[in-house]
Amino acid sequence: MSIAIDRDKCIGCGKCHDVCPGTLIRLDDARRAYIRYPRDCWGCTSCIKECPVYAIRFYLGADIGGMGSLVHTEREGDILRWIIDSPDGSVSEIRIDQKESNKY
Amino acid sequence: MDIKRIKTDVLIIGGGTAGCYAAMTIAERSDKKVVICEKAHIKRSGCLAAGVNALNAYIVEGRTPQDYVDYCRNDAAGIVREDLLLTMSERLNAVTERLEQLGLVILKDENGKYAARGNRNIKINGENIKPLLASAVQALPDVTVLNRVNITDIDVTDNRVNGAFGIGIESGIFYVIEAAAVIIATGGAAGLYKPNNPGFSRHKMWYPPFNTGAGYAMGIRHGAEMTTFEMRFIALRCKDTIAPTGTLAQGVGAKQVNSLGEVYETKYGLTTSERVYGTVNENQEGRGPCYLRTEGITPEQDESLLKAYLNMAPSQTLKWIESGLAPSGQNVEIEGTEPYIVGGHTASGFWVDTKRSTTIRGLYAAGDVAGGAPQKYVTGALAEGELAAVSVVEFLESNDTSEISEGSVQAQLEEAERFLGEDHSLYSTEQLEEAMQTVMDSYAGGIKTNYRFNEKQLDIADRKIRQLYALSDSLHADDPQELMYIYELRERLVVCRSVIAHLKARHETRWHSFAENLDYPERDDKNWYKYVNSRLENGEIKIILRDITERGTVYEHSD
Ligand SMILES: Cc1cc2nc3c(=O)[nH]c(=O)nc-3n(C[C@H](O)[C@H](O)[C@H](O)COP(=O)(O)OP(=O)(O)OC[C@H]3O[C@@H](n4cnc5c(N)ncnc54)[C@H](O)[C@@H]3O)c2cc1C
Ligand code: SF4
Numbered sequence: 001m002s003i004a005i006d007r008d009k010c011i012g013c014g015k016c017h018d019v020c021p022g023t024l025i026r027l028d029d030a031r032r033a034y035i036r037y038p039r040d041c042w043g044c045t046s047c048i049k050e051c052p053v054y055a056i057r058f059y060l061g062a063d064i065g066g067m068g069s070l071v072h073t074e075r076e077g078d079i080l081r082w083i084i085d086s087p088d089g090s091v092s093e094i095r096i097d098q099k100e101s102n103k104y
Numbered sequence: 105m106d107i108k109r110i111k112t113d114v115l116i117i118g119g120g121t122a123g124c125y126a127a128m129t130i131a132e133r134s135d136k137k138v139v140i141c142e143k144a145h146i147k148r149s150g151c152l153a154a155g156v157n158a159l160n161a162y163i164v165e166g167r168t169p170q171d172y173v174d175y176c177r178n179d180a181a182g183i184v185r186e187d188l189l190l191t192m193s194e195r196l197n198a199v200t201e202r203l204e205q206l207g208l209v210i211l212k213d214e215n216g217k218y219a220a221r222g223n224r225n226i227k228i229n230g231e232n233i234k235p236l237l238a239s240a241v242q243a244l245p246d247v248t249v250l251n252r253v254n255i256t257d258i259d260v261t262d263n264r265v266n267g268a269f270g271i272g273i274e275s276g277i278f279y280v281i282e283a284a285a286v287i288i289a290t291g292g293a294a295g296l297y298k299p300n301n302p303g304f305s306r307h308k309m310w311y312p313p314f315n316t317g318a319g320y321a322m323g324i325r326h327g328a329e330m331t332t333f334e335m336r337f338i339a340l341r342c343k344d345t346i347a348p349t350g351t352l353a354q355g356v357g358a359k360q361v362n363s364l365g366e367v368y369e370t371k372y373g374l375t376t377s378e379r380v381y382g383t384v385n386e387n388q389e390g391r392g393p394c395y396l397r398t399e400g401i402t403p404e405q406d407e408s409l410l411k412a413y414l415n416m417a418p419s420q421t422l423k424w425i426e427s428g429l430a431p432s433g434q435n436v437e438i439e440g441t442e443p444y445i446v447g448g449h450t451a452s453g454f455w456v457d458t459k460r461s462t463t464i465r466g467l468y469a470a471g472d473v474a475g476g477a478p479q480k481y482v483t484g485a486l487a488e489g490e491l492a493a494v495s496v497v498e499f500l501e502s503n504d505t506s507e508i509s510e511g512s513v514q515a516q517l518e519e520a521e522r523f524l525g526e527d528h529s530l531y532s533t534e535q536l537e538e539a540m541q542t543v544m545d546s547y548a549g550g551i552k553t554n555y556r557f558n559e560k561q562l563d564i565a566d567r568k569i570r571q572l573y574a575l576s577d578s579l580h581a582d583d584p585q586e587l588m589y590i591y592e593l594r595e596r597l598v599v600c601r602s603v604i605a606h607l608k609a610r611h612e613t614r615w616h617s618f619a620e621n622l623d624y625p626e627r628d629d630k631n632w633y634k635y636v637n638s639r640l641e642n643g644e645i646k647i648i649l650r651d652i653t654e655r656g657t658v659y660e661h662s663d
């Protein structure tokens with residue numbers, strides 16, 4: 001999997017760059033984030049959880065069966081919302097209370 | 105390159121699970137100065153980046169630390185260090201409580217006790233486990249964290265560590281860090297073998313592709329004794345997403361079934377390696393693909409699984425959603441990963457004593473980089489971080505001094521500057537990395553050969569890996585991050601050589617798939633109930649066979 005960064009949304013805060021465990025994200029001369037090595041993304045979603053303007057989304061590569069959906073997270077207090085945009089325009093959402101443990 | 109010199113009491117290489125906990129322990133017990141060098145940023149670096157699903161090592165009500173030791177020993181067919189496992193197991197519950205104090209959410213039962221998942225696991229929300237550890241470390245006044253500093257080597261004279269060298273992978277600064285003691289906590293090694301999906305998703309692997317075996321390579325190069333590299337770790341994972349399967353197997357009790365719907369796990373046995381082996385065999389005999397049987401689970405279980413995976417391996421949840429079917433509607437296809445070297449799952453790594461001291465004076469190892477104690481997982485890595493830290497505090501009382509000579513600084517600096525110099529290389533670092541992975545895949549028991557190998561193949565692998573190392577001498581880097589990639593490739597090649605030597609040394613098959621030697625397909629307890637250790641002497645790997653440290657005894661470094 002890899003990530004896609006929406007250049008127009010990015011406000012250049014640099015948080016995604018700071019957090020990436022592979023140092024894969026850079027800021028260009030206009031202070032817009034881009035992924036320097038898309039093939040090197042581990043898919044940990046750390047950058048996505050940091051972005052204050054939800055400019056980063058992740059997708060599965062076609063080689064591992066990806067079908068074009070894009071995922072991002074939004075935080076509301078203790079709730080982490082996982083939002084999945086499908087290519088057909090439908091949107092699904094899973095809400096996770098961060099104060100709640102996994103059941104399994 | 106600009107040089108920055110730092111002097112500290114303790115250097116911790118790798119600000120991951122074990123490294124962070126070691127720093128916290130030193131700060132609690134002394135006023136010593138600590139520097140952590142982390143190649144990424146401690147907030148989300150290493151294994152814990154995406155979060156973890158459960159604490160896999162915990163002594164639940166009614167069980168004892170010795171029970172945990174017995175479980176690990178059985179899973180590894182005896183080749184473990186019981187003294188290391190016991191000292192670790194005794195700390196598991198205390199470090200868990202500390203995690204809860206830091207803010208980790210742990211599920212409790214009606215009596216306020218941690219709710220168990222099976223005999224050894226407890227349930228958590230582990231999404232933010234690394235940020236919690238990182239904030240605790242960042243609050244410590246005597247601990248300095250240097251993020252984005254990749255340590256390229258340690259400095260050792262007369263078998264005493266003096267510190268380490270590093271490069272600022274964005275600043276391009278060359279670091280010389282002198283330290284009275286060093287804790288190495290760089291994790292294990294991924295990327296040695298060709299991965300499941302070598303194309304666009306090559307890094308969608310289980311183990312972090314950024315843990316490249318640096319610590320092992322540093323130990324090997326400086327003649328530290330290393331152990332059990334032949335016990336590779338191959339994970340059984342969800343196909344494509346390479347997401348963990350434990351949540352399905354232990355969480356909702358999903359069984360391994362073949363394409364005929366037959367439960368095959370009982371046929372091969374239930375140890376970690378047997379579960380992989382069974383899957384490989386079912387495929388080979390024409391009964392693939394294999395699955396974890398989730399069809400028919402309840403809607404509540406579906407919902408919980410979708411959430412649990414988002415907390416640790418979000419791509420699997422995406423996979424379910426994109427396919428339009430939840431786990432109750434389709435079994436989850438499984439496959440074995442490429443082999444990794446991970447001392448927190450199997451027993452590979454530095455040969456340490458119960459203080460987590462390596463055979464190099466002043467150098468301690470903790471977590472996935474340390475050998476002898478498999479099934480450490482998160483809590484075991486924390487426990488070893490603590491044990492190493494306690495030993496370091498004690499060691500510092502001896503006031504044993506150390507110094508990095510100007511000669512070694514210049515040699516290291518020249519090497520780095522040579523890679524950054526003029527570009528004469530025909531090959532790129534990436535090409536040599538792919539070549540290495542292809543060699544390991546074809547000749548050292550990768551996915552291609554169903555993890556099997558023979559001596560002739562290993563000889564070819566060894567020759568080719570040496571050739572690639574020689575080729576890597578003339579690689580070129582345009583910037584400091586590419587320079588790090590050259591060092592990463594070279595450390596992987598060093599680790600590959602040792603893995604090959606160890607695979608060749610053990611003349612038996614003790615663990616299917618993990619070390620399946622077709623020249624010696626049987627287990628041989630008479631001759632091989634032993635540790636296979638090694639040490640680099642004059643550029644050659646010398647194999648050392650050692651007797652098993654039996655229950656109730658403790659190994660101490662002497663020769
Ligand atoms: C995907 C995944 C899921 C897991 N899930 C669970 C689970 O649910 N439950 C459980 O109990 N265990 C789980 N584990 C196992 C557990 O997370 C690990 O065993 C443990 O975290 C290892 O700790 P460590 O400190 O050895 O390595 P890490 O935490 O990986 O730390 C190593 C650190 O060293 C840094 N580093 C490496 N090389 C250098 C260098 N040259 N210079 C500077 N820094 C360097 C890395 O960036 C990293 O931060 C999981 C592991 C993985 C990979
Ligand atoms: S998902 Fe993880 S590895 Fe990929 S770019 Fe984001 S932070 Fe880096």
Ligand code: SF4
Nearest residue numbers: 010011013014016051
């Ligand atoms: S976190 Fe978001 S806004 Fe900030 S630099 Fe990255 S993409 Fe841009």
